[in-house]
Amino acid sequence: MGVVVRQSIQNTISTYLGFGLGAINTLVLYTRILPVSSYGLLSIQLSVATLLLPLFLFGLPNTxxxxYNKNASAEESARLxxxxxYFPLIFIFFSFAFVLIFKLGVFPFLLQKYAYVxxxxxxxxxxxxxxxxxxxxxxQARVVLKTAFGNILKEIFHRLCIAIGLLGLYFDVLTLEQFFVLLVGVHFLRALVMYVYLWRYCDISFSFRRPEKLKSYLNYSLFMFLGGTAAVVILEIDKLMIYTFVNIDQVAFYTVAVFMATIVGVPARSMYQITAPLTARLLHESDYKGLxxxxxxxxxNLGMAAGGVLLLLAVxxxxIYKFIPQAYGGTTVLVLLIGSSKFYDAxxxxxxxxxxxxxxYKSILRFGxxxxxxxxxxxxxxxxxxGIKGAAIASFLAISLYDTAKVIYVNMKYNMQPFSRGTAYLLIIIITSFALAQWVPDIENRYLxxxxxxxxxxVLYIGLLYLSKMSETFNGLVNRGKRMLF
Known part of the structure; x- marks a missing residue:
């Protein structure tokens, strides 16, 4: 677990720095600089782009x-x-054609329905x-266990650029239309920087000859695309449906609530970057004890981290709602429902x-x-x-049932499940910490x-976790921190 813990900590730090920037953007800049309808429009653009992502990727990151590590030769990995x-260009081409047809008014009912977008x-x-x-x-960087820089780009880079763009909008350096163009440029620039890093530091090579395992790649990618689409659908389709059934202003309110709840899932996102290739290696070596x-x-470890974030969020x-415009309030239930589903996912x-x-892996298709x-x-x-509370209820139910089905399936196939006695202790500690935190006197000053x-x-949560001795990794980190401080 040494590599996992070290890189997970690095990724968690950069991810939380990114979410700190995201919090400034979402709770301060977006809500104060953009009109509610413009913020809703921005959210729809990002949501639809994210819905397109599984199609363009076609499961290739998972492939x-x-x-990569199973290929017998470096040449075959270079071909992969x-x-x-070049493979995503197929779907990108057809998407270009569809947008062109759409813009020409071939589907007038769609133009009318989504006229604002x-x-x-x-x-x-x-x-x-x-x-x-x-x-x-x-x-490609993750398979050689080079995740830290990529995670900085994934979590910090675009948020920092967007913050600068929002300030430019505030000081009339940019117009709203120019800001939306900037958003496109930022995502292209991030990809370019990642490839420059890949070529210089990750010892990755490319060969444009036909892969010998092309059929295997395509078959696996197809199932990853079909199954992986589900995760994106559950995260993004609700915003599009809110726009369809309610109005675009409600999309903005929902986006703020979802952002706060998403913070609970940050540790899982960080650790997955390194556990995914390690899991692939353990399965390839049939090391089921290690798995x-x-x-x-x-x-x-993820439960402890995500549970702590959920606890702090709930308390x-x-x-927190005192820091954002009053119009965005009244979504407490949304945050807690979606946050709880993120905790279960962790x-x-x-x-x-x-x-x-x-x-x-084909089972992912059925689950998806x-x-x-x-x-x-x-x-x-x-x-x-x-309304938007209904979207939160739907997301909570869908994620909970989906995760439960996956746990049962892995247990059926490998006779292993993730829970232990420590899981029960963790739930007790979270509930106890929340109950005791209610005794803290109300303070009128929001910052204090x-x-x-x-x-x-x-302090209460970390202390109870430490005293419970449920995780050697956690206690080791606390002891290391104590030595550094004292």
Whole structure:
């Protein structure tokens, strides 16, 4: 676990710095600089681009991770790297054609239905292409366990550029239209920087000869595309459906709530960058004892990290809403529901990596179709009745059922599951810490209230985890921190 812990810590730091910038953007700059409708429009552009991402990627990042270390020769790995560059162009070409037809008014009912978004179709496509090639380059860096710089680009770079753009908008250096163009340019620049890093520091080579395992790559990528689409659908389709059934202003309110809840999932995102290639290696070597150890340790360590974030979020939620415009308030239930689903997702540890890299990867297709259909149906039922709260309920139910199905399936195939006695202790500690935090007196000053609640809850939570001795890794980190401080 040494490599996992070291790079996970590096990735977690950069990811939280990125989320810190994201918090400034989302809770301060977006809500104060952009009109609500413009913020909703921006959210729709990013959501639709993200929905295009699985199509453009076609499962290639997972294919790279699965096959790169299994290839018998460096030449075949170089062919796989090159294949991942030119294959997405097929889907990008057809998307260009569709947007052109759409803009020419061949589908007038779509132009009328999405009239507010239609002028930005090219922007959406450009953002999607930039995202695609960044993710491919990042996957190529991950297979050689070079994740730190890529994670900085993934989490910090574009948010910093957007913050600068928003300030330019505020000081009338940029117009709104120029800001949207800047958004496209930032995603292209991020991909370019990632490829420069890849070529200079990751010892990655490219060969444009036909891969010998082309059929295997295509078959695996197809199933990764079909199954992986589900995760994107559940995260992004709700915003598009809110726009369809309610209005674009509600998309902005929902985006703020989802952002706060998404912070709970940051540790899982950080650790996955390194556990995915390690899981692939353990499966390739049939080291099931090591796999089970990684499964349980990743579950417990991620649960502790995500549980702590959820706890701090729940304790400070009312205070946090005092920092943003009043119009964005009233979404406490949304944050807690989606945050709880992210916590449950973290408790699964490297479950996704096991499924993606196992011989049973085709099962992802069944899970993916199940999740995608359920998400759309639940949103279709709940959003018209309950608005954005309905979208949160639908997401919570869909994610919980989906994650439970994956745990059961891995247990059936490998006779292993991520939970342990430590999981029960963790839940008790989270509930106890939340209950005790309610005794902290109310403080009128929002800055002081946030600081006191955070400090008290964090010290209490870390102390209880340390005393429980449920994780040697966690206690080792605390002891190392104590030695550095004292």
């Amino acid at each position: 790279i991770i699965k096959f 790297n090159a294949f991942s560059l 239609a002028p930005y179709a090219w922007h959406i496509l450009g953002i999607g292409i930039g995202m695609t090639y960044f993710e491919i380059a990042y996957a 089970q150890s990684l499964y349980k340790q990743s579950s417990l 400070n939620l009312e205070t 408790l699964l540890g490297n479950n996704n990596a096991i499924l993606f890299n196992s011989p049973y 179709v199940f999740l995608a259909v359920m998400t759309v149906v639940l949103n279709y039922f709940f959003i018209p009745k309950f 209230s946030l600081a006191v609640n955070t400090l008290f809850t964090a």
